[in-house]
Amino acid sequence: MLSTQASVARPASPATVPSPSMEAGRQRQGRLWSNLKEVCDLLHIPAACTIATEELLFQHVQFKTGQRIHTIGQPFDTLYIVNSGFLKTVLIDEFGNEQVLSFPMKGDMLGVDGIHTRHYSSEAVALSDCDLILLPFKKLTALGRIHLELENMMYGVMSRELVREQAMIGMLGALSAEARVARFLVSLAERFAQMGYSSKLFNLRMTRHEIGSYLGLTLETVSRTLSAFNEIGLISVDQRTIGIKDAEALKTLRRLPPSRARARQQATAKGKAGAEPAAPAQLLASA
Amino acid sequence: MLSTQASVARPASPATVPSPSMEAGRQRQGRLWSNLKEVCDLLHIPAACTIATEELLFQHVQFKTGQRIHTIGQPFDTLYIVNSGFLKTVLIDEFGNEQVLSFPMKGDMLGVDGIHTRHYSSEAVALSDCDLILLPFKKLTALGRIHLELENMMYGVMSRELVREQAMIGMLGALSAEARVARFLVSLAERFAQMGYSSKLFNLRMTRHEIGSYLGLTLETVSRTLSAFNEIGLISVDQRTIGIKDAEALKTLRRLPPSRARARQQATAKGKAGAEPAAPAQLLASA
DNA sequence: CGAGGCCTTGAACGAAATCAAAGTCAGTGG
DNA sequence: CCACTGACTTTGATTTCGTTCAAGGCCTCG
Numbered sequence: 001m002l003s004t005q006a007s008v009a010r011p012a013s014p015a016t017v018p019s020p021s022m023e024a025g026r027q028r029q030g031r032l033w034s035n036l037k038e039v040c041d042l043l044h045i046p047a048a049c050t051i052a053t054e055e056l057l058f059q060h061v062q063f064k065t066g067q068r069i070h071t072i073g074q075p076f077d078t079l080y081i082v083n084s085g086f087l088k089t090v091l092i093d094e095f096g097n098e099q100v101l102s103f104p105m106k107g108d109m110l111g112v113d114g115i116h117t118r119h120y121s122s123e124a125v126a127l128s129d130c131d132l133i134l135l136p137f138k139k140l141t142a143l144g145r146i147h148l149e150l151e152n153m154m155y156g157v158m159s160r161e162l163v164r165e166q167a168m169i170g171m172l173g174a175l176s177a178e179a180r181v182a183r184f185l186v187s188l189a190e191r192f193a194q195m196g197y198s199s200k201l202f203n204l205r206m207t208r209h210e211i212g213s214y215l216g217l218t219l220e221t222v223s224r225t226l227s228a229f230n231e232i233g234l235i236s237v238d239q240r241t242i243g244i245k246d247a248e249a250l251k252t253l254r255r256l257p258p259s260r261a262r263a264r265q266q267a268t269a270k271g272k273a274g275a276e277p278a279a280p281a282q283l284l285a286s287a
Numbered sequence: 288m289l290s291t292q293a294s295v296a297r298p299a300s301p302a303t304v305p306s307p308s309m310e311a312g313r314q315r316q317g318r319l320w321s322n323l324k325e326v327c328d329l330l331h332i333p334a335a336c337t338i339a340t341e342e343l344l345f346q347h348v349q350f351k352t353g354q355r356i357h358t359i360g361q362p363f364d365t366l367y368i369v370n371s372g373f374l375k376t377v378l379i380d381e382f383g384n385e386q387v388l389s390f391p392m393k394g395d396m397l398g399v400d401g402i403h404t405r406h407y408s409s410e411a412v413a414l415s416d417c418d419l420i421l422l423p424f425k426k427l428t429a430l431g432r433i434h435l436e437l438e439n440m441m442y443g444v445m446s447r448e449l450v451r452e453q454a455m456i457g458m459l460g461a462l463s464a465e466a467r468v469a470r471f472l473v474s475l476a477e478r479f480a481q482m483g484y485s486s487k488l489f490n491l492r493m494t495r496h497e498i499g500s501y502l503g504l505t506l507e508t509v510s511r512t513l514s515a516f517n518e519i520g521l522i523s524v525d526q527r528t529i530g531i532k533d534a535e536a537l538k539t540l541r542r543l544p545p546s547r548a549r550a551r552q553q554a555t556a557k558g559k560a561g562a563e564p565a566a567p568a569q570l571l572a573s574a
Numbered sequence: 575c576g577a578g579g580c581c582t583t584g585a586a587c588g589a590a591a592t593c594a595a596a597g598t599c600a601g602t603g604g
Numbered sequence: 605c606c607a608c609t610g611a612c613t614t615t616g617a618t619t620t621c622g623t624t625c626a627a628g629g630c631c632t633c634g
Contacts, residue, residue: 091457099457113453115446122453141442145432155428158445159402165452166400166409170378170386172459173503177590207612216460218591223614239598239613255589464622495581505623510582526581526631542621 033057034083034133036150042081042107042133045153056143059134069110069124069132076114078136082106085130086205089122090213100214102164103127103206106195109157127205172216175254180215181225182250185235189244199247204240320344321370321420323437329368329394329420332440343430346421356397356411356419363401365423369393372417373492376409377500387501389451390414390493393482396444414492459503462541467502468512469537472522476531486534491527 036056040046060083063069069080072092082104089110091099101122104110114120115137144151171180193199204211208219215222226242229235234250236243244250323343327333347370350356356367359379369391376397378386388409391397401407402424431438458467480486491498495506502509513529516522521537523530531537 091453093457093461097461099461101453101456112446113450116443116450121450141438145438151428151432155441155445156403158442158449159399162445162449162452163400163403163408165449165456166378166388168456169388169452169459170380172456173500174380174384174386208614209612213460219613220592220615221590224590227614494579506581507583507624508622511622514582 032060034060036147039081039133039135040149040153042083043109043153043157044107045149045156056147061132061134063126063130063132065126065128067126069126069130070114070120071123072120074120076111076118076120077138078134079112079140080110080124081133081135082108082110083131083133085132086127087124087130088127088206088210088214089124091122098213100206100210103210103214105191109161112158112161177215177217177221178225178228179254180217181211181222182229182234182253184211184215185229185242185244186247186250188242189247199244201241201243204242319347321347323434326368326420326422327436327440329370330396330440330444331394332436332443343434348419348421350413350417350419352413352415354413356413356417357401357407358410359407361407363398363405363407364425365421366399366427367397367411368420368422369395369397370418370420372419373414374411374417375414375493375497375501376411378409385500387493387497390497390501392478396448399445399448464502464504464508465512465515466541467504468498468509469516469521469540471498471502472516472529472531473534473537475529476534486531488528488530491529 034042034057036058039058063085069087070076084106087104087110089101089104091101093099102108104124110124110132111120113122140150140154144154171183175183188202188204189199192202206214208222211217212219212222217225226235226237229250230237234246234253236245321329321344323345326345350372356374357363371393374391374397376388376391378388380386389395391411397411397419398407400409427437427441431441458470462470475489475491476486479489493501495509498504499506499509504512513522513524516537517524521533521540523532
C-alpha cells in the first residue's frame with residue numbers, strides 16, 4: 001500500500017549523547033555537529049551571530065532512503081532541519097491513504113506540527129539519503145530566551161511554513177491541473193536554484209503518484225500534463241529527468257491551449273471543418 | 288467585485304494609547320482590556336498563571352461588519368485574538384479573485400502570517416461585528432521571555448494553526464465536494480459547541496460563494512450539496528439557517544448515494560429498466 | 575414598490591478520474 | 605549474462621463529478 005516501504009527507521013548513525021571528548025569538536029566524526037550560525041544560514045535567517053558560537057552545537061543524524069524520521073502520533077520532542085537530501089511529509093487518512101503535504105529539502109524544518117499536541121501529526125519519510133540536524137525543542141526554546149536571533153528564527157520559520165501552506169491551499173482551491181503541475185515545476189526549479197543546483201535540468205525525487213497526491217491529482221493526470229508540456233516545448237521530460245525550457249510560460253500558465261492533435265481530433269469527431277489548424281496560444285486566464 | 292464591500296477600516300473604537308488614568312482599570316470603557324489569563328483561556332491554552340496578572344493588559348478593538356482588520360502587504364506589527372464575532376481571511380490572486388483561507392471566530396488568532404516577512408500576507412475582514420484583542424508582537428515576544436506560559440502559548444497556537452492548514456490541504460487534495468461540505472458543517476458545529484452555542488442549529492455567517500471559495504468549489508455546487516443533504520435528511524436548510532440532523536453521517540460521509548430522482552432519471556435516459564428503485568445508501572468509501 | 579444581493583435549480587459541457595493495457599527500467603537470481 | 609519480477613510510467617477509452625451558463629425565486633433595504 002505504501003509506495004515507499006518505510007523501514008522501522010533507526011537513524012543510520014545513532015543519536016547518542018556526545019561524549020565529553022568530542023563535545024567541542026564539531027568537525028570530528030564526519031561532521032556531526034553544527035553551530036547556531038550554520039543553522040541560521042541554512043534557514044536563510046539573517047543571524048547577527050553574537051558570542052559563544054561554538055558552545056551551541058546541534059547534532060546531525062543520517063537517514064537512508066525510505067527510512068521514516070517520525071510517524072503520526074509519536075511523542076514530539078525534537079524539530080529537524082534538512083541539511084541535505086529530499087523527503088516527503090504525509091498525512092494518513094482513516095483508510096490508510098497517503099496525502100503528501102510537502103517535499104522538504106535543504107533548509108526546511110520538520111516537525112513543527114508536533115508542538116501543539118506534543119505528538120507529531122504527520123509522518124516524514126526520506127526520499128533519498130538525508131542528513132538532518134536535530135533541534136531538541138526544549139533546548140531550543142530555552143536558548144531562544146538568551147539568543148534572541150534564535151527566537152526570531154523560530155517564529156520566522158513557523159510563520160514562513162504557514163504562509164507556504166496558505167499558498168498551497170490557494171493553489172488547490174483555485175488552479176487547474178495544468179497550472180498546478182506548472183507551478184510545482186517552477187517552485188522546484190527555484191528551490192534547486194537556491195540550493196546552487198541547476199534550475200534548468202533536474203531529477204524528480206518523487207514518483208508521479210506522490211506528485212499527484214501533493215497536487216490533489218491522479219498520477220495519470222500528472223503524467224499526461226507533463227507529456228503535454230513536453231509536446232508544447234515548455235519542458236523536456238524523460239522519466240524523472242525534467243528540463244525547464246520556458247520558465248516564464250510555466251509561471252503564468254493557467255490552462256493549456258488545445259493541442260494540434262486534440263483540436264484536429266475534436267473537429268473531425270464533431271464533423272466540423274478544421275478551419276483553423278491551431279488556436280493561438282492563449283496561455284493566460286481571462287479572469 | 289468584492290462580495291463584502293470592505294470599508295477603509297478604521298476600528299470602531301480607535302486604538303489609542305491608554306491614558307494614565309485608565310492604565311490599571313480594565314473594566315473601564317466598556318471592558319477594553321484583558322489580562323494574560325483571559326487571553327490564555329480564550330486560546331484554550333492551560334495557563335498556569337503565575338504572578339502579576341493585572342499588570343499585563345491587552346487592549347481590545349471593535350470592528351463593524353465588512354471592515355478590514357488588515358490587508359495584504361500592510362506592515363505587520365500586531366497579532367489579534369478574536370474575542371467575539373466572525374471573520375474571514377482571504378488571499379487575493381493576480382486577477383483580484385478572492386480565495387478564502389479561514390473563517391476565524393472566538394479564540395482564533397489572526398495575523399501570524401505576517402511574522403515572517405513583516406508584512407501581512409493575507410487579508411482579514413469582519414463578517415459580523417467583532418471584538419478583537421490586540422497583541423503587539425514585539426511586546427508579546429518580550430513578555431514571552433519572562434512569562435513562559437505566554438511563550439508556550441505562542442508556539443502552541445502557531446503549531447495548531449499549521450496543523451489546521453495541513454488538515455485543510457488534506458481535505459482539498461483528497462475529498463469529494465460532498466465530503467468537503469459535510470466536514471465543513473461538522474467543524475462549524477463543533478466550533479459552535481465549543482463556544483457554548485447550539486451545535487444542532489446555527490446560522491452561517493458567510494455566503495455560499497465564500498464557502499465555495501473556502502472549499503475549492505463553486506457556489507452552485509455548495510448550494511446543490513446542501514439541498515441534497517437536506518433531501519436525504521442529514522440536515523435542514525433554510526437560507527443561512529442550518530440544522531444538523533445526523534452529525535455522525537456527516538462526519539463519515541464520502542460520497543452521496545444517487546438520489547431516487549437522479550437514479551430514475553438516469554435509468555430512463557439510458558432506456559434501461561429501473562429495476563432497483565434506489566441503491567442502498569453506501570455512504571462510506573471503499574478505499 | 576423596486577433594485578440588488580443572494581440562493582436555488584436545470585441543462586449542457588468539460589476537466590479530470592477511472593479503467594485498462596503496454597512499455598520502461600532497476601534489481602535479482604538463475 | 606540474461607531472463608524475470610515488480611515498481612513506475614505512459615497512453616488510450618470511457619465515465620463521472622463538478623463547473624458553467626442560464627433563468628427564476630427570495631429577502632432586505634432604500
